[in-house]
Amino acid sequence: MRMHKLFLIAGLACTVSLNPLTALADEHSMHIDHEGMHHSSGHETHNHNDLVPIGMMGSHMHKKGDWMVSYRYMHMDMDGNRDGTSRVDPVTIATTEANRFFGMTGQPSTLRVVPTDMSMEMHMFGAMYAPSDWLTLMAMINFEEKEMDHITFAGGMGTTVLGNFTTKSEGWSDTKLTGLIRLFEDDMHHVHANLGLSLPTGSIDEEATVLTPMGMRPKLRMPYAMQLGTGTFDLLPGLTYSGHKGDWGWGAQYSAEIRLEDENSEGYAWGDKHSLSAWGAYQWTPWISTSARVTGTTQDSIDGIDSQIMAPVQTADPDNYGGEVIELGLGINLYGQVGVVKGHKVAIEATAPLYRDLNGPQLETDMKLTIGWQYSF
Ligand SMILES: [Cu+2]
Numbered sequence: 001m002r003m004h005k006l007f008l009i010a011g012l013a014c015t016v017s018l019n020p021l022t023a024l025a026d027e028h029s030m031h032i033d034h035e036g037m038h039h040s041s042g043h044e045t046h047n048h049n050d051l052v053p054i055g056m057m058g059s060h061m062h063k064k065g066d067w068m069v070s071y072r073y074m075h076m077d078m079d080g081n082r083d084g085t086s087r088v089d090p091v092t093i094a095t096t097e098a099n100r101f102f103g104m105t106g107q108p109s110t111l112r113v114v115p116t117d118m119s120m121e122m123h124m125f126g127a128m129y130a131p132s133d134w135l136t137l138m139a140m141i142n143f144e145e146k147e148m149d150h151i152t153f154a155g156g157m158g159t160t161v162l163g164n165f166t167t168k169s170e171g172w173s174d175t176k177l178t179g180l181i182r183l184f185e186d187d188m189h190h191v192h193a194n195l196g197l198s199l200p201t202g203s204i205d206e207e208a209t210v211l212t213p214m215g216m217r218p219k220l221r222m223p224y225a226m227q228l229g230t231g232t233f234d235l236l237p238g239l240t241y242s243g244h245k246g247d248w249g250w251g252a253q254y255s256a257e258i259r260l261e262d263e264n265s266e267g268y269a270w271g272d273k274h275s276l277s278a279w280g281a282y283q284w285t286p287w288i289s290t291s292a293r294v295t296g297t298t299q300d301s302i303d304g305i306d307s308q309i310m311a312p313v314q315t316a317d318p319d320n321y322g323g324e325v326i327e328l329g330l331g332i333n334l335y336g337q338v339g340v341v342k343g344h345k346v347a348i349e350a351t352a353p354l355y356r357d358l359n360g361p362q363l364e365t366d367m368k369l370t371i372g373w374q375y376s377f
Pocket residue numbers: 060061062068128
């Protein structure tokens with residue numbers, strides 16, 4: 001019975017992934033037709049919707065025997081470059097930034113290919129199951145589509161633009177398995193530990209055709225930012241606190257990605273990443289809440305080098321990765337309460353940066369939009 005339901009929902013989630021726009025429309029109309037309370041197996045005295053921004057991962061647990069499936073669509077926009085805290089334009093990069101990893105004689109000595117913008121679409125599929133009240137298991141896998149636009153400057157110096165080109169990659173990313181372990185719970189407060197493992201299922205040898213400063217169009221392995229996985233087993237530790245009283249909800253989460261290997265099969269490892277988030281939410285009626293959150297993230301640059309990623313472009317330099325970012329997210333959650341939408345939650349969250357200090361030159365993230373659907377049963 002339960003498995004049957006799960007397959008049905010998994011099927012629905014797959015359909016949703018094929019056409020995010022249709023899915024959006026469906027979710028929207030679903031909400032208009034019915035309004036209802038988020039499912040929660042109920043000993044609660046207060047309404048107990050999940051008052052957490054949809055962009056947060058592993059932020060809640062379930063009661064023994066409960067399942068949840070989810071689909072999130074995330075769009076990320078990066079436009080323009082930054083070095084440290086300052087913007088830097090393509091001409092400046094192409095004429096002044098030294099190229100440390102492309103030292104072949106006769107080749108350009110600066111970064112003659114400059115990325116101008118990038119977009120990323122992520123389709124995130126998740127499942128949660130609670131074998132007991134103190135343990136919730138979570139599995140997640142993402143399908144990613146990345147696109148990066150570049151300017152190629154002609155030859156070894158000067159400001160003449162030779163042309164533009166776009167590279168694309170798409171495919172399944174790494175697989176994340178996480179256990180959420182309850183440490184404390186009373187009427188108002190909840191604390192759990194997050195302990196996850198990321199399996200290197202995403203490809204790290206994606207290729208694309210590029211335009212070189214000499215006017216050639218070879219097919220090369222794409223730089224790190226365009227690859228789909230990390231190539232390493234990664235530990236995903238975290239600690240989550242959430243509280244609620246009346247119509248208010250709040251919480252905080254620390255989460256990290258720690259590489260468990262010094263290098264992957266191609267000779268490098270992504271920098272460790274640490275994030276700290278705090279959020280608050282208010283429930284206006286039983287079917288709607290709004291949320292605000294601040295997230296700070298710090299990530300090291302890439303360690304090691306893939307010898308097949310060699311080009312006069314900033315993204316080929318492992319040092320031009322990581323940095324510090326603080327972002328603000330605003331979200332809306334809608335909870336289905338009765339009939340066929342009971343147990344469903346649809347939510348949207350948009351985040352924008354408040355502060356960026358990037359190991360650069362590096363493309364800067366300007367906006368992230370997450371639209372999600374969760375169903376508990
Ligand atoms: Cu859940």
